Amino acid sequence: MEPKGARIGFVGLGVMGGPMAxxxxxxxxxxxxxxxxxxxxxxxxxxxxxxxxxPAELARECDVVFTMVGYxxxxxxxxxxxxxxxxxxxxxxxxxDTTTSRPDLARRIHEAARAAGLRALxxxxxxxxxxxxxxxxxxxxxxxxxxxxxxxPLLRVLGKTVIxxxxxxxxxxxxxxxxxxxxxxLTGAIESMVYAQAAGLDPRRVLESVxxxxxxxxxxxxxxxxVLDGNFAPGFYAKHFLKDLRIALDxxxxxxxxxxxxxxxxxxxxxxxxxxxxxLGTQVLYLLxxxxxx
Amino acid sequence: MEPKGARIGFVGLGVMGGPMAxxxxxxxxxxxxxxxxxxxxxxxxxxxxxxxxxPAELARECDVVFTMVGYxxxxxxxxxxxxxxxxxxxxxxxxxDTTTSRPDLARRIHEAARAAGLRALxxxxxxxxxxxxxxxxxxxxxxxxxxxxxxxPLLRVLGKTVIxxxxxxxxxxxxxxxxxxxxxxLTGAIESMVYAQAAGLDPRRVLESVxxxxxxxxxxxxxxxxVLDGNFAPGFYAKHFLKDLRIALDxxxxxxxxxxxxxxxxxxxxxxxxxxxxxLGTQVLYLLxxxxxx
Numbered sequence: 001m002e003p004k005g006a007r008i009g010f011v012g013l014g015v016m017g018g019p020m021a022x023x024x025x026x027x028x029x030x031x032x033x034x035x036x037x038x039x040x041x042x043x044x045x046x047x048x049x050x051x052x053x054x055p056a057e058l059a060r061e062c063d064v065v066f067t068m069v070g071y072x073x074x075x076x077x078x079x080x081x082x083x084x085x086x087x088x089x090x091x092x093x094x095x096x097d098t099t100t101s102r103p104d105l106a107r108r109i110h111e112a113a114r115a116a117g118l119r120a121l122x123x124x125x126x127x128x129x130x131x132x133x134x135x136x137x138x139x140x141x142x143x144x145x146x147x148x149x150x151x152x153p154l155l156r157v158l159g160k161t162v163i164x165x166x167x168x169x170x171x172x173x174x175x176x177x178x179x180x181x182x183x184x185x186l187t188g189a190i191e192s193m194v195y196a197q198a199a200g201l202d203p204r205r206v207l208e209s210v211x212x213x214x215x216x217x218x219x220x221x222x223x224x225x226x227v228l229d230g231n232f233a234p235g236f237y238a239k240h241f242l243k244d245l246r247i248a249l250d251x252x253x254x255x256x257x258x259x260x261x262x263x264x265x266x267x268x269x270x271x272x273x274x275x276x277x278x279x280l281g282t283q284v285l286y287l288l289x290x291x292x293x294x
Numbered sequence: 295m296e297p298k299g300a301r302i303g304f305v306g307l308g309v310m311g312g313p314m315a316x317x318x319x320x321x322x323x324x325x326x327x328x329x330x331x332x333x334x335x336x337x338x339x340x341x342x343x344x345x346x347x348x349p350a351e352l353a354r355e356c357d358v359v360f361t362m363v364g365y366x367x368x369x370x371x372x373x374x375x376x377x378x379x380x381x382x383x384x385x386x387x388x389x390x391d392t393t394t395s396r397p398d399l400a401r402r403i404h405e406a407a408r409a410a411g412l413r414a415l416x417x418x419x420x421x422x423x424x425x426x427x428x429x430x431x432x433x434x435x436x437x438x439x440x441x442x443x444x445x446x447p448l449l450r451v452l453g454k455t456v457i458x459x460x461x462x463x464x465x466x467x468x469x470x471x472x473x474x475x476x477x478x479x480l481t482g483a484i485e486s487m488v489y490a491q492a493a494g495l496d497p498r499r500v501l502e503s504v505x506x507x508x509x510x511x512x513x514x515x516x517x518x519x520x521v522l523d524g525n526f527a528p529g530f531y532a533k534h535f536l537k538d539l540r541i542a543l544d545x546x547x548x549x550x551x552x553x554x555x556x557x558x559x560x561x562x563x564x565x566x567x568x569x570x571x572x573x574l575g576t577q578v579l580y581l582l583x584x585x586x587x588x
Contacts, residue, residue: 103493126503126504126507126508126509127507127508128508131507138503138504138506138507140503161502161503161506161507163499163502163503165495165496165499165500165503166494166495166496166499169493170493170494170495173489173490173493173494173495174490174495174500174503174504176489176493177486177487177489177490177493177495177500177504178486178503178504178507178509179509180482180485180486180489181482181483181486181504181509181511181514182482182508182509183482184478184479184480184481184482184483184485184555185478185479185482185509185511186478187478187482187555188474188475188476188477188478188479188481188482188555189475189478191474191478191553191555191556192471192472192474192475193471194551194553195467195470195471195474195542195545195546195549195551195553195556196467196468196471198546198549198550198551199397199463199464199467199470199471199545199549200460200464200467201459201460201464201467201468201471202459202460205457205459205460206459206468206471208455208457209432209434209455209457209459209468209472210420210432210468210471210472210475212432212455213420213421213425213432213455213472213512214420214421214422214476214512214513214516214530215420215472215473215475215476215479215512216511216512217475217479217510217511217512217513217514218507218508218509218510218511219508219511220475220511222508236508248489251489251493252489252492255489255492255493256492257488257489257492257583258588259485259488259489260558260562260588261478261481261482261485261555261558262485262489264554264555264558268554289551294552294554
C-alpha cells in the first residue's frame with residue numbers, strides 16, 4: 001500500500017505518535033486521527049488530518065489504523081472496547097500497534113482481529129522521540145508475512161530499519177530483547193560512573209579511556225555525559241522503561257526463563273518510581289546510587 | 295624516553311606480554327626479558343631480547359621495567375619477592391605494571407618503590423590479544439605526572455589511547471570501571487539472546503533490529519554472533535574476568551559503594567568457574583543460561 005491517497009488512521013498523538021502521523025500526512029496519506037486529549041491533535045489537524053470523536057468512528061473510515069498509546073491497558077481499551085477498533089473496523093482493516101506492549105496481548109489482538117475478519121500486526125519501535133521526528137525509527141514487526149508486505153511502504157515512511165521478526169507477538173518480544181540489553185548497558189554504565197567517582201577519578205576522563213573499546217555502547221556514549229552534566233530530562237521516561245521491564249519479566253517468567261539481570265533492573269527502576277522520579281529520563285537511576293538509595 | 299636504545303625490561307610474555315615486548319624490540323629498544331616459562335620467551339629472544347634468570351638480574355640492567363603477569367599474587371611476587379624488582383632495581387628505575395590488578399596493591403607498590411628510591415606506575419590495558427598484537431591497546435595509567443611523561447613514548451608504541459587517569463591506583467580503578475561496564479553489556483546481551491530464543495525468535499534477526507540503536511554495544515555486535523555460532527573460544531578468559539570482577543567488588547566494598555549489578559556479575563562468573571568453564575571466553579556465560587544452571 002503506497003502512502004499517497006491511502007486512508008490511514010492514527011490513534012495516539014503524543015511525543016511519538018505526533019511526529020509519526022505528521023510523516024504520513026507529508027507522504028500524501030489521507031489521515032484520520034483520534035487521541036484522548038484533542039489538543040494533541042491540533043498540529044496534525046492543521047496539516048490536514050480528519051478528527052474523529054471515537055476510535056470506532058475512525059476505524060470505519062480507514063484501510064489501515066496505527067496505534068501509539070501508553071500502556072497495555074490503553075491498548076486493551078482502544079482495541080477491545082465497545083467503541084474500539086476491532087468491534088467497529090470494516091472487513092479487512094489492518095491494525096498496526098506501534099505501542100510497546102505485552103506479547104500475549106499482541107497475540108490476543110491478532111486472534112480477535114482474525115475472528116472479526118480484520119488483520120493485526122504488532123510493530124513496536126525504538127529510537128525515541130528523535131527517531132520519531134527524523135523518521136529513523138527501528139520497527140520490529142510480528143504478524144503475517146502478507147500483512148507486513150502490504151503495510152511495509154508505510155512503515156518505511158516512519159522508520160529506517162523495518163524487519164518482520166516472526167508471527168504475532170514477535171515484534172513485542174524483539175522490543176523486550178532490546179530493553180533487556182539496554183537495562184544491562186545502562187546499569188553497567190551508571191555503576192561504573194559511581195565507582196569511578198568513589199575512587200576519586202575524573203569520570204569524564206574515564207569515559208575517554210573506556211568508550212572506544214570493548215566496553216563501548218550507545219548508553220555509555222550518549223547517556224553518561226548527560227548524567228555527569230546533571231541532566232535527567234527524559235529522552236525516554238523511567239516510568240515507561242519500568243513498564244517495559246515488567247512486561248519482559250512477566251514474559252520471561254511465563255516462559256520459565258530466569259533472567260537475574262532483568263530482575264535486578266526491574267527492582268532498581270521500581271525504586272526509581274517509588275522515589276518519585278518516574279517522570280525523569282532512564283539515566284536518573286544514577287541519582288539513586290548517589291543518594292545511597294540502592 | 296625514546297624507545298630507540300632504551301634499556302627496557304619486560305616480565306611476563308604470555309598472549310599479551312609477548313606481542314607487547316615484540317613491539318618494543320621493533321621500535322629499537324634494548325630488551326631484557328624474564329618469564330616463568332622460558333619457552334614463552336623464545337621468539338623475543340630470537341628477535342634480540344636478552345634473557346635473565348630472575349627478575350632481580352633483569353632489574354639491575356634496566357631503566358624501565360614493564361610487567362604483564364596473571365594475578366595479583368603474581369604481581370606481589372615479582373615486585374616484593376627477595377628476587378623481585380623493588381629489592382633489586384637501581385635508583386630511579388621506573389616500574390610499569392600493565393597487569394590488571396588490585397588498586398590497593400598498585401598503591402602499595404608505588405609507596406614501596408618510592409621508599410626504595412624507585413618509581414612505579416600502574417598501567418593496565420584493554421583491547422585483548424588483538425589490541426596487543428596490533429598495538430591498539432587502551433592504556434589507563436595511575437601515578438606521578440612526570441613519570442608518566444617519561445614513559446609515554448614507550449606506551450604509545452604499545453597502544454593507541456594512552457591516558458594518565460590520576461595518582462597511583464587510578465589506572466587500576468579505571469580498568470575496574472571498564473570491567474563493570476562490560477559486565478552489564480555482556481550479561482544484558484546474553485539475557486536478551488536467551489529471551490529471544492525462548493520466545494521462538496531468530497536471534498540473528500533480532501540482532502539486525504537491535505544492534506544499531508540505543509541498545510548497541512561492542513559486546514552485542516562482536517560477542518553475540520560468536521555465541522550463536524557456538525564459539526566459546528577465549529578472546530578474554532572467563533577466569534580472568536572473574537578475577538577482575540572480584541577485584542572491583544572488593545574495591546567497591548572497601549569504598550562502601552553498593553553495586554548490585556557488579557555483585558550479580560561476580561556471582562554469575564563464579565558459577566562459570568564452578569562449572570569448569572573458566573578456560574573459555576567470557577561469552578560462555580550464555581551456556582549456563584541455556585543449560586539451566588542460573
